[in-house]
Structure formats: structure tokens, C-alpha cells
Amino acid sequence: MSRGILAGVIAGLLLPVFASAAEPLAQARPEEVGLSAERLAGIDRFVTGEIDEGVLPGAVVAIARRGKVVYFKAFGHRDKEAGVAMTTDSIFSAASMTKPMTAVLALQFYEQGLLLMDDPLSRFFPKFADMKVAVLNESKDRIVDMVPAARPILMRDLFRHTSGLAYGSSGTTAVNKLYPMSSNDSARTLSSAELLDKLAGLPLHHQPGAQWHYSFGLDVLGFAIEGLEKKSLGQVMNAGLWSPLGMTDTGFMVPADRVARYARPLPKDRAGRPLSIPSPLQPTKFECGGGCAVTTAGDYLNFAQMLLNGGTLGQTRLLSRKTVDYMVSNQLAPGTNSLLAGNFTNWGFGLGVAVRTTPGLPRGAGSVGEFGWPGAFGTYWWADPAERLAVVWMSASPNGAVNARHRQALKALVNGAIID
Numbered sequence: 001m002s003r004g005i006l007a008g009v010i011a012g013l014l015l016p017v018f019a020s021a022a023e024p025l026a027q028a029r030p031e032e033v034g035l036s037a038e039r040l041a042g043i044d045r046f047v048t049g050e051i052d053e054g055v056l057p058g059a060v061v062a063i064a065r066r067g068k069v070v071y072f073k074a075f076g077h078r079d080k081e082a083g084v085a086m087t088t089d090s091i092f093s094a095a096s097m098t099k100p101m102t103a104v105l106a107l108q109f110y111e112q113g114l115l116l117m118d119d120p121l122s123r124f125f126p127k128f129a130d131m132k133v134a135v136l137n138e139s140k141d142r143i144v145d146m147v148p149a150a151r152p153i154l155m156r157d158l159f160r161h162t163s164g165l166a167y168g169s170s171g172t173t174a175v176n177k178l179y180p181m182s183s184n185d186s187a188r189t190l191s192s193a194e195l196l197d198k199l200a201g202l203p204l205h206h207q208p209g210a211q212w213h214y215s216f217g218l219d220v221l222g223f224a225i226e227g228l229e230k231k232s233l234g235q236v237m238n239a240g241l242w243s244p245l246g247m248t249d250t251g252f253m254v255p256a257d258r259v260a261r262y263a264r265p266l267p268k269d270r271a272g273r274p275l276s277i278p279s280p281l282q283p284t285k286f287e288c289g290g291g292c293a294v295t296t297a298g299d300y301l302n303f304a305q306m307l308l309n310g311g312t313l314g315q316t317r318l319l320s321r322k323t324v325d326y327m328v329s330n331q332l333a334p335g336t337n338s339l340l341a342g343n344f345t346n347w348g349f350g351l352g353v354a355v356r357t358t359p360g361l362p363r364g365a366g367s368v369g370e371f372g373w374p375g376a377f378g379t380y381w382w383a384d385p386a387e388r389l390a391v392v393w394m395s396a397s398p399n400g401a402v403n404a405r406h407r408q409a410l411k412a413l414v415n416g417a418i419i420d
Contacts, residue, residue, distance in 0.1 A: 173205075
């Protein structure tokens with residue numbers, strides 16, 4: 001192990017776990033909750049190996065079982081070029097790990113009857129009342145017709161990516177080329193009003209409800225929340241989610257006094273291609289519920305544990321148990337054409353999270369009912385109710401193939417450490 005990596009591991013071990021959280025999770029030895037410390041050490045070997053080979057600058061891994069933290073370590077560097085060691089309180093760009101947080105916030109409004117699953121999107125934004133659906137030629141490189149949507153876009157479609165408002169980056173068809181690339185890209189180039197106008201003026205990728213196609217759904221949900229509260233999404237998120245859970249380092253921008261804790265990617269991958277992450281050090285044009293948050297491993301573990309607990313953390317309740325059950329149940333009807341791919345091939349999808357529906361087909365061990373979602377810049381989390389297990393992985397790694405491999409490896413290593 002290199003000296004810099006060892007320093008990062010030691011720094012992570014010495015820092016107090018969740019020192020800033022309102023209700024810290026208890027700590028335990030792995031064997032007290034049915035995990036093997038010896039087997040968990042395989043995570044150390046894997047991560048340090050990836051760092052030594054130049055695949056990663058560093059990473060933070062947090063694991064809780066039965067509500068107790070049993071593993072919380074930092075590896076490598078949060079800024080390799082500056083020689084700054086990773087620590088467990090390092091701040092990462094969460095990317096699409098923002099989406100589950102936006103879904104939880106929206107479900108709080110659902111519980112108040114203010115945002116119902118079958119509400120049409122046009123109730124909040126009338127410009128979406130008469131949407132058209134693109135018809136493509138056989139090679140999908142040309143739009144040959146546009147037909148009326150068979151039904152309105154419903155709020156449930158936004159949660160589960162069945163609205164037809166798919167990312168430009170989600171494919172190569174003629175329709176993809178019309179759409180903005182992603183949540184992060186849009187938040188840095190368009191205002192919320194401009195994005196809504198653009199989306200409402202484009203043909204849908206597919207009929208509402210017919211297909212799972214990764215989308216702007218959670219961004220649009222965020223805009224609806226802002227309209228209900230007459231406040232920015234960050235203000236509503238802080239009051240309804242981050243502050244109650246003690247997520248004090250989570251937000252839509254890294255504050256000036258915490259910039260030194262922000263984790264940065266390697267400048268290039270091993271093939272010499274440049275790597276970059278959109279900077280969260282300056283405000284975006286809107287606070288995007290689909291991908292613009294920053295957070296720490298400790299903060300996000302609190303969020304995952306809250307869902308694993310059925311909507312509570314300590315004495316704080318954010319959602320009812322029944323609402324969480326609904327959120328983490330498969331919401332894709334039989335016959336829905338799912339474009340879920342990679343590590344999530346053969347999974348279902350709930351409200352803002354992927355949901356495992358079968359023990360055998362997905363890529364790796366796990367439990368039916370397990371749920372979670374990754375971020376494109378190197379972050380990942382999952383919660384397994386059957387095993388009472390919550391896991392958070394944080395790295396600054398904007399490389400899709402590398403991230404897919406790391407997610408598979410982490411699942412293997414963590415599940416391989418279960419001994420009860």
C-alpha cells in the first residue's frame with residue numbers, strides 16, 4: 001500500500017463517525033451484526049488496488065447493518081494532484097443519487113394530498129396538456145410523424161421515468177438529439193423556465209407509461225415542489241430532508257468554507273482521456289432534483305438508513321412506513337418496455353429507485369426487495385431490507401465502465417462478508 005493511500009485510510013478511521021449528524025448511528029464490530037471483519041477487509045484490498053493501478057484517486061465506503069455502522073473508511077486521495085488525502089467527511093458530486101432524495105421530498109407532498117400519483121403534469125404546468133409523441137423511421141435517425149399522446153403525463157411517470165421526457169444522453173435517436181443532454185448540463189445552461197419550455201415543446205420519446213427511459217422526471221418534480229412551496233428546491237429539501245436527518249454537508253453547492261473537502265477526479269483515465277465533473281463550486285441556473293446535489297458518505301448513509309427503517313431515523317420521521325413500502329416496490333406494469341441496462345438489467349423500478357424483483361437474473365448477489373441508485377460521477381448506494389443492510393460508495397470517477405465494475409465488485413465484497 002502506498003504511503004498516501006495508507007494516510008487516507010488512517011485519517012478515515014480516526015475521524016469521528018457522523019460527528020455532525022443530529023442523531024448519529026451507533027457503531028458496532030462487524031461480528032456483532034453478522035458480518036466478518038476479515039471478509040470486509042477484502043474491500044480494503046480491492047479499493048487500494050484500484051488506486052495503486054491509477055483507476056481511482058480515492059474512495060469512501062460506509063456500511064451499516066441492523067442500524068449500526070460497522071465499516072466507514074477513506075482511501076487514497078480526494079485531490080491526487082495536490083497530494084491531499086481522502087477523509088470520511090469528503091464531499092462528492094452525487095449526480096443521480098440526487099433523484100432518490102427528490103423522490104422522498106415529493107412523497108412528503110403526496111402524503112399531504114398535494115401531489116397525487118394520477119395528477120396530470122398539466123395540473124402544475126398547463127403547457128404539458130397536449131403532448132405529441134415522435135414516430136421514427138426504422139433506423140431511428142429521422143422523425144417521420146408525430147401523434148397525440150394517448151394519455152397525459154402523470155406525476156407517477158416523473159418518479160419512475162415513464163414520462164417520455166428522456167435525456168438526450170440516453171440514446172442516439174433523432175429524438176435524443178433534440179433533447180438537452182442531462183440534468184447537470186441543463187442546470188448550467190438553462191433556467192428552470194427555459195427547460196420547462198423546451199421540454200413542453202418537444203415530441204415525447206414514447207407514449208406516457210409505455211417505456212422506462214431515463215429522464216428529466218425528477219427535475220420536473222423538483223419544479224412542481226418549488227411551485228407548491230414558493231421556495232427554491234434547496235430550501236425545501238433542507239427543511240424537509242437534509243436538516244432533519246443531520247445531512248449537514250448535503251446541498252446543491254459546496255459552500256466556500258468547505259471547498260477544501262470537495263473530492264476531485266483524476267485529470268485523465270489510464271488511456272489518457274481527460275476526466276471532469278461539472279463544478280459544484282458555483283451556483284447553477286436552477287437547483288436540479290435530477291442530479292446536482294453534493295453530499296458525503298455519512299450524510300447519505302443516514303438517508304439510506306432512514307428508508308431502511310421505514311421512514312424514520314432515531315426520533316425523526318420523514319415518511320410513513322406504508323409510503324416507503326410503496327416507494328421501494330416495483331412500479332413498472334407488465335409489458336412496460338424497460339431500457340434499464342448494465343448492473344440494473346432485469347431489475348424493476350419504484351419511485352426514484354431501482355428495485356430488485358428476482359434473486360437470480362441480476363448481475364450479482366442480493367435480495368428481492370433491495371433498492372438503490374447510482375450517480376454517473378462515481379457514487380453508488382443500496383439498501384437491502386431482508387439483510388437490514390445499507391451501503392454507500394463515494395468516489396470521484398466520471399467513467400461509466402469503471403463505475404459499473406466497481407458497483408459489481410462492492411456488491412460481491414459486501415454480500416460475501418455476511419456470515420449469519
